Structures are given as structure tokens and as C-alpha cells.
Amino acid sequence: MNDQLIIFDTTLRDGEQSPGASMTRDEKLRIARQLERMRVDVIEAGFAAASNGDFEAVKAVAEAIKDSTVCSLARANEADIRRAGEAVRPAASSRIHTFIATSPIHMEKKLRMSPDEVVSQAVKAIGWARQYTDQVEFSAEDAGRSEIDFLCRIFEEVIKAGATTINVPDTVGYNVPEQFAATIRSLIERVPNSDKVVWSVHCHNDLGLAVANSLAAVRAGARQVECTINGLGERAGNASLEEIVMAVRTRRDVYQCDTRIDTTHIVPASKLVSGITGFAVQPNKAIVGANAFAHESGIHQDGVLKHRETYEIMRAEDVGWTANKLVMGKHSGRNAFRSRLQELGVVIESEEQLNSAFARFKALADKKHEIFDEDLQALMNDDSSEPKEHYRLLSSSFHSETGEQPSARVTLAVDGREQNVESSGSGPVDAAFKAIESIADSRAELLLYSVNAITTGTDAQGEVTVRLARDGKVVNGQGADTDIIVASAKAYLNALNKLEAGTERLNPQV
Ligand code: KIV
Ligand code: ZN
DSSP states (O other), X not given: OOOBOEEEEOTXXXXXXSTTOOOOHHHHHHHHHHHHHTTOSEEEEEOGGGOHHHHHHHHHHHHHOSSSEEEEEEESSHHHHHHHHHHHXXXXXXXXXXXXXXXXXXXXXXXXXXXXXXXXXXXXXXXXXXXXXXXXXXXXXXXXXXXXXXXXXXXHHHHHHTOOEEEEEETTSOOOHHHHHHHHHHHHHHSTTGGGSEEEEEEBOXXXXXXXXXXXXXXXXXXXXXXXXXXXXXXXXXXXXXXXXHHHHHTHHHHOOBOOOOGGGHHHHHHHHHHHHOOOXXXXXXXXXXXXXXXXXHHHHHHHHHOGGGTOSSOGGGGTOOSOOEEXXXXXXXHHHHHHHHHTTOOOOOHHHHHHHHHHHHHHHHHOSOEEHXXXXXXXXXXXXXXXXXXXXXXXXXXXXXXXXXXXXXEEEETTEEEEEEEEOSSHHHHHHHHHHHHHOOOOEEEEEEEEESSSSTTOOEEEEEEEEETTEEEEEEEEESSHHHHHHHHHHHHHHHHHHTOOOOOTTO
């Protein structure tokens, strides 16, 4: 049995389907470059037929990435597949991933198609996809609740039609490890020509079992796992890439296979994704949580000091944890700034973008003595130079005193026109948001407000995420500053700008 486990990352597609996690083309490019650096085998860059924006993003990733296969999702219909084919055409190595639902409930209630019609549509889909690339992946959506005989039948037919990877998704996260492993084992045994394709799994985390199910499937013979950085994804998310990769690497004796991932890029990838999406990583999250390698109890500390392996099964540095790296200060020049950003995988597309980022860096360096990699990443996430900006914070002042009602005064440029307003609130952040709203009158609902310290120390920047919803559209805004009220105002305006810019995405599964 082949001992390479293919890592198929779907952070940019399924991960992006988390409410509020939609990404711009440039953000997708930055993440894709980090995935390539990490040596991910396949990057699912999006769902090209979902919108023009998604098409452009997949195409941009296909043009930029050289060392990973670039894939687009497509429903099993001709228009979707042609769109996916066009989007991935520039890639050095391209794949089309087409899917159709196979469970009785999905076929009957959602597709309103008979099982025969589903098989015939799937076979046609493979034929269209093969006109663009010889890497064609077929997914039986909701395979986790499909009948095994029907799965065998449809997989046999799509393999005959030219599918090269067969993916078995547990779309609703219903399976448990023993049962899922038995399904995979039996498919591999029963489907004719199963040795001619790669068997893949795609597990959702509704019962918290996505990683366990994926690993059980690997034991049963699956040789591709679909996963996301930080386990991002629909509802409770997908299997987390870092947990799969490190489980297989640490327990090669059990899994009898390995990936080609350079694990030292895992933590930077996690930070990049959490910075861009605003989805904070819980401190006790395996591998990438802030406490994942922290030993608190005296007995553990004593053991680790005497002999590291007493309590550590992995080394923090192997997954990319480094002591906070002091990169630059206020005397650093543009070239040092540019090259550090390049090392962090941030692509500077124009001199104008570099100038604006460098000006923000200098302003930050005036307020904060030590600037860490995390600060630079936050600075790039907080790109207020985007041309489509409708609202921009020009200045602000806040007043908060024991026994008095907090107030905020903000001055905004609204499409270049200056407006200022004062408002009070139950706290300074509330006052700032009310002041902004009295200008913007957005009618948006605030779904989430969260603050994270980017580095340690009281002069750390606060990174704020604000999630707003309006008319069914959900967006995340980010802002970073050493003053958390300013960071909050920036995050709120960033979210309003996204609502104005209409960065709405279609959810492929709706
Ligand atoms: O969860 C799922 O079934 C999917 C498929 C499109 C692979 O994301
Ligand atoms: Zn999925």
C-alpha cells in the first residue's frame, strides 16, 4: 500500500464557508502561498462557479502556485465544471473536484432525482471535467449517510468514466470512527478497480470526531485527507490539518504512512488564517493553541527540564513555535521591512501598497518599542489603504471616568467627505460604535465582538474582530492598534466597508 498520505487543504473553500470567514482574492493568495510553502499537496482554492469573485480568486491562485495542485469545486453540472476548468487552467498542476449527493434524503428531498439519474449525472460530470484535466476528483456528498451498495455502484461508474480520486465525505459529521473505517474498508474491497484511484475522506466535526474519523479511515486505507487550517469550515468545521499531520507524523508506527508537509510552517499558517478570518484559536487547541506546549504544573515542569520526552511527544519548534521574534524597531528601513514581509509570505503587489504598509509600520513603531512578526501580520491584515474603502477613521477621542457616562468623538472620511460626531454609551467601545452608527446608519446587527492581544506585554497591540450581519450577509472586520478602542473602531469600520463592498459569497451547499 502506498505510504504517502496526500494532504488536500480546503481552508479556502470549505473553510471559507464558515459564516463570516469569507476572504478577498488577496487574502486567499496569501494563504495559498503559505500552504504551498508548507508543501500541501492539493489546495482547493474555491468554488469557481459561485461568483465572479470566486472565479477570479481560484484563477489567481492557479496562476501563482507552482508546487501544489490547485483545485476548484464544481457541482456535477456542465456550467459549473466548465467554469472550474477555466479557473484552474493556468495551474502547473490542476484538479477539478465535482460532487453530487448520494444519500436517500439528499437525492429525494434536495436534488429530487432518482438514484439512476444521479449516477448518470455523475458519469457525465467526470466526462466534462476530463476535458480540462486528468486529475478529476469525485465526491459523493453525504456519503456518511448513503447506502453502501449505492456508493459501490456510483464509484464503480465514475472510476470507469475517468475519476482519479474518490472522496467519501461525512458531510454532516454523523459518523463514528469504527463505523467510518468499516465503510472505507468495505468500499476499497468491493469497488472494482479501487486500486486505480486514491481514496479520500472529508469529515465534518459536528460530533467533534472529524479528526478521529479521518484517522480511522487512513488506517482502513484512505490515502488522501481533506482538512483545513485550525479546523475551519462549515458549522463545527472540518478535520484540522495540523492535528492530522502531526498525528500521522508522531504515530507513523500506527498509520504506516506519512505526509510531505514541512511542519515548521504550521503555526505561522494557523496565525495567518486566524488573523485573516478573525476566528481566534482557543488556547488549549492541539498543536496551534497558545497553551499546546506550555507546562504549568511543577511536576511536569520538573520532568521536562530533566528530560523533555517525559511529558512532550512533539517538539514545539517542529510545528513552528518560536520565541517571539523581535524583527524590527523604529529605525528599520523599507528594505528590511519588505524582506521580513516576504519571509512571512505576505505578497506586496505594488510600491503603493508597500508605502502605505511602511507608513503604518512607522506609526506603530512610534507607539510600540518592540515589533514582532505577529504585529507585522496584523498590520497587513489592517490594510486601510484598500481603494474600495467607503469609511475611514481620521481621528477619535474617548472619555471614560468612574461615575460618568463614557463618550466617544469620531471623525470619519465618508467617501472622502469629513464628518464628525459624538456619542455616549455603556462603555467607550459602545460609545465609539454608536458614534460610527450615527453616521453610517447601517442597520447591521453586531454578532460578535472579540479582542485578542497579539503579543505579550501591556504595550501589545489589541486585535479586534467585529462580525456584522445585514440582510443575511455576514462579514468579519478586523482592526489592530495599541489602543483597543481605536482597534475596535477600525474593526467596526472594516466590517462596514465589507458590507458596502458587497463581498457576499454564495454558499455552494445552500
Ligand atoms: O462536506 C461535503 O460534503 C463537501 C463536499 C462538497 C466535498 O464539502
Ligand atoms: Zn465539507
